[in-house]
Amino acid sequence: xxxxxxxxxxxxxxxxxxxVNETSLNIENGEFVVxxxxxxxxxxxxxxxxxxxxxxxxxxxxxDGNIINKIDPxxxxxxxxxxxxxxxxxxxxxxxxAYGLKNRGISKEEINNKVNDVAKLLEIDQLLxxxxxxxxxxxxxxxxxxRAIVRNPKIFLFDEPLSNLDAKLRNQMRLEIKRLQRQMGVxxxxxxxxQTEAMTLGDRIVVINNGVVEQVGTPKEIYSKPNTKFxxxxxGSPQMNLFNCKIENxxxxxxxxxxxxxxxxxxxxxxxxxxxxxxxISDNGKHSCVANLVExxxxxxxxxxxxxxxxxxxxxxxKINLNAGDTFKFEISGTSVHLFDNTxxxxx
Amino acid sequence: xxxxxxxxxxxxxxxxxxxxxxxPIWFSFATSTHxxxxxxxxxxxxxxxxxxxxxxxxxxxxxxxxxxxxTAARMFVNSFIMALGIATLKVVIxxxxxxxxxxxxxxxxxxxxxxxxxxxxxxxxxxxxxxxKIVSDLGLTNTYTGLILPLVASATxxxxxxxxxxxxxxxxxxxAKLDGAxxxxxxxxxLLPLSxxxxxxxxxxMFVYGYSQYLWPLIMTTDEKYWTVVMGMKIxxxxxxxxxxxxxxxERFAYIILSMLPPVLVVVILQRWFIKGLxxxxx
Numbered sequence: 147x148x149x150x151x152x153x154x155x156x157x158x159x160x161x162x163x164x165x166v167n168e169t170s171l172n173i174e175n176g177e178f179v180v181x182x183x184x185x186x187x188x189x190x191x192x193x194x195x196x197x198x199x200x201x202x203x204x205x206x207x208x209x210d211g212n213i214i215n216k217i218d219p220x221x222x223x224x225x226x227x228x229x230x231x232x233x234x235x236x237x238x239x240x241x242x243x244a245y246g247l248k249n250r251g252i253s254k255e256e257i258n259n260k261v262n263d264v265a266k267l268l269e270i271d272q273l274l275x276x277x278x279x280x281x282x283x284x285x286x287x288x289x290x291x292x293r294a295i296v297r298n299p300k301i302f303l304f305d306e307p308l309s310n311l312d313a314k315l316r317n318q319m320r321l322e323i324k325r326l327q328r329q330m331g332v333x334x335x336x337x338x339x340x341q342t343e344a345m346t347l348g349d350r351i352v353v354i355n356n357g358v359v360e361q362v363g364t365p366k367e368i369y370s371k372p373n374t375k376f377x378x379x380x381x382g383s384p385q386m387n388l389f390n391c392k393i394e395n396x397x398x399x400x401x402x403x404x405x406x407x408x409x410x411x412x413x414x415x416x417x418x419x420x421x422x423x424x425x426x427i428s429d430n431g432k433h434s435c436v437a438n439l440v441e442x443x444x445x446x447x448x449x450x451x452x453x454x455x456x457x458x459x460x461x462x463x464x465k466i467n468l469n470a471g472d473t474f475k476f477e478i479s480g481t482s483v484h485l486f487d488n489t490x491x492x493x494x
Numbered sequence: 495x496x497x498x499x500x501x502x503x504x505x506x507x508x509x510x511x512x513x514x515x516x517x518p519i520w521f522s523f524a525t526s527t528h529x530x531x532x533x534x535x536x537x538x539x540x541x542x543x544x545x546x547x548x549x550x551x552x553x554x555x556x557x558x559x560x561x562x563x564x565t566a567a568r569m570f571v572n573s574f575i576m577a578l579g580i581a582t583l584k585v586v587i588x589x590x591x592x593x594x595x596x597x598x599x600x601x602x603x604x605x606x607x608x609x610x611x612x613x614x615x616x617x618x619x620x621x622x623x624x625x626x627k628i629v630s631d632l633g634l635t636n637t638y639t640g641l642i643l644p645l646v647a648s649a650t651x652x653x654x655x656x657x658x659x660x661x662x663x664x665x666x667x668x669x670a671k672l673d674g675a676x677x678x679x680x681x682x683x684x685l686l687p688l689s690x691x692x693x694x695x696x697x698x699x700m701f702v703y704g705y706s707q708y709l710w711p712l713i714m715t716t717d718e719k720y721w722t723v724v725m726g727m728k729i730x731x732x733x734x735x736x737x738x739x740x741x742x743x744x745e746r747f748a749y750i751i752l753s754m755l756p757p758v759l760v761v762v763i764l765q766r767w768f769i770k771g772l773x774x775x776x777x
Binding site for chain 2: 197198199219220221224225226228229230232234235236245246249250293297
């Protein structure tokens with residue numbers, strides 16, 4: 147039995163919206179799992195059901211062998227870091243961290259020790275007497291984490307905790323969260339809409355769309371073998387190129403371009419996915435196109451172009467000299483593409 | 495230092511405003527320190543006289559009323575108890591009812607809120623006879639309970655607390671829940687401290703409201719032991735007015751000045767808290 151088990155979890159809001167549909171998931175002890183998906187896909191609802199902040203319409207959640215469906219949030223032994231941190235504005239940092247412990251009837255001395263230890267770990271021991279309004283965004287983030295850590299819960303739940311920080315701080319905190327999680331080995335679930343965060347943080351990623359789990363797997367699995375068109379499009383930056391095409395005897399026809407897939411499939415209505423960095427520019431490439439737009443990103447650049455009437459982009463080193471309007475030649479390897487059947491939406 | 499013309503003008507207006515407010519009080523105070531003969535012959539005074547201690551002593555300790563048994567000091571105590579009771583209960587009750595309205599999802603919460611809100615249109619004066627009937631049937635005439643109880647519900651305060659609670663982010667409640675706070679703890683540990691400013695402001699308003707009640711105590715009390723300051727203003731020191739004696743204007747002014755003190759004190763004491771709350775915007 148897994149540490150945290152979700153069985154056929156369904157959430158229907160009173161107004162009839164189905165936020166989560168028949169979701170089952172097993173999470174092992176010590177794992178760092180990331181729920182990723184576009185906003186409104188039900189990932190936060192799922193997290194909140196685990197926390198006990200949302201009722202479960204159908205299904206069962208069990209934690210450490212106990213079914214927790216009906217257990218009060220405070221007794222589930224989970225800690226949550228909220229998007230806007232939800233620090234208690236009228237309490238000092240110390241009291242913010244100590245409040246949950248006080249409610250559990252832990253002795254003052256023990257609370258003092260625990261809070262001080264965690265504060266040192268997070269380097270906020272200088273701030274313990276301050277009120278949250280006197281802290282910077284990054285410091286608030288640390289306090290919110292400290293408040294979760296100090297309770298020593300069975301599970302950490304993170305609800306998009308980095309989205310209020312600026313880019314630089316976000317990267318820094320991301321690393322820090324990962325480091326802390328490794329260090330403490332506490333099972334964690336992290337919700338985000340940012341695929342970079344998902345890829346870098348998670349031991350496993352759960353891609354959710356429209357209340358349904360599209361794919362569960364390690365970042366590598368998800369990136370290299372997306373199960374559905376949605377996952378293919380959602381994970382990876384820049385986005386994967388998706389071409390509508392017809393497959394005849396293992397050859398994909400995209401407008402007048404032919405790509406040999408080295409197999410013998412026949413699909414009338416298929417989607418061929420090619421990552422922008424799998425389009426290799428070379429002077430003796432088989433295909434050629436006109437660059438409509440070139441985006442310079444420093445070490446890389448992205449070229450936007452068209453095959454027939456289907457737009458695509460490719461990513462290449464900016465050392466190559468190519469300007470908008472130029473014609474370029476490229477090569478696509480039949481083994482680096484992803485093929486999806488449009489009638490089912492899933493990988494072939 | 496240089497002043498711009500507009501600045502000078504605004505300051506003149508402000509100073510005039512202050513004078514307009516303060517001068518009548520000063521006149522009352524100055525007059526209250528004179529003996530009745532000089533007030534009778536010379537009118538209101540601007541400068542202080544010599545009868546301060548005599549007048550104020552008489553006001554506080556002289557027994558008056560029809561029974562000649564009630565003192566102004568007693569009336570001050572009564573008013574203070576009444577105002578304190580009304581203000582405290584109003585704040586407590588409206589804070590709690592707003593809490594119920596905002597945080598507990600029960601059916602008809604919105605209609606109930608509007609029902610409470612509509613009572614704004616029905617002030618005490620409109621329902622004074624039914625209220626009197628109820629209080630008298632309960633045997634509460636001539637008691638502090640009878641003075642306070644019919645006035646403890648406040649639609650205004652409930653409304654303000656409700657609006658304030660609605661601005662508190664849901665995450666705070668959720669986070670508190672995960673930290674093991676039950677509904678009662680959330681109210682005590684979060685809502686009350688967060689609404690400190692609001693509590694102080696409401697307490698001030700409601701104290702002054704309770705203190706200045708006139709009609710209700712007038713109808714409610716037949717026993718002079720329960721008279722309040724505002725009622726007394728009409729009644730006390732008037733017993734000989736139609737006789738040959740001089741009107742006791744000095745004492746009456748002293749009484750007015752004294753009657754202003756409790757609300758002023760409440761404002762002065764609570765405003766520090768009030769302003770502190772305003773400066774530290776905590777949210």
